[in-house]
Amino acid sequence: MTELQRIVSALQASGMTVEPVEDGALVRNGESRVALFADADPAGGVIVRLHLDLDLYVEEDALPDILMGMNLLNQGLDYGALNLDPVTDEDEDEDSPLTFAVLGRAVLWLRDLGAGELDRLREHLRRFEAEVTEAVERTLHGSKGLSA
Structure with a gap:
């Protein structure tokens, strides 16, 4: 069983809604979905990467x-942190x-996949999703909103 499969099984056993996909998993919490990827760290332990798509898009001219x-x-x-990823559309001209x-995005290093580290992952997932979503919503709906 791979690190990812063990993490998915543990999260599902704890009552979380987790769906394996291609090379990762989707962790659902209400309307949000956090993509989770896990790889063995050559130095020991497991590296877990989390991605939360916020459905926000920014045009190049608004970047500054x-x-x-x-x-x-x-x-x-x-x-976690907010990052920008270019969206590529093959139909658009240059x-x-x-x-x-x-x-x-967030990255978490787990010492192992024992119960204590998996509890830490669950808490990190919960807080990552809540913190990023709250910060963006507060900014978009606050008096000094982010304009995209």
Whole structure:
């Protein structure tokens, strides 16, 4: 059983909704879905990467303002960070402005896959999703909203 399979089984056994997909898993919490990927660390332990798609997209010309806002948001996050990933569309021509997706990302190193470390992963998952979602929603719906 791979590290990912063991993590998926443990999360499902604890009552979390987890669906294996291609090379990772989707952890569902309400309407949000955190993609989880796990790999053995050559130095020992397991590296777990978390990705939260926020369904926010930014055009290239808005990057200066967005980057400043994301930097401020990232300073307040303890369980992850906001990143921009370019969205590629093969049908667009080369002169079209780039579009970027705003994603929440986190990386967690687990010493092993024992009960204590899996509890730490569950707590990290819960806090990562809640913290990133809350920070973005507060910014978008607050008086000083992030404009995309």
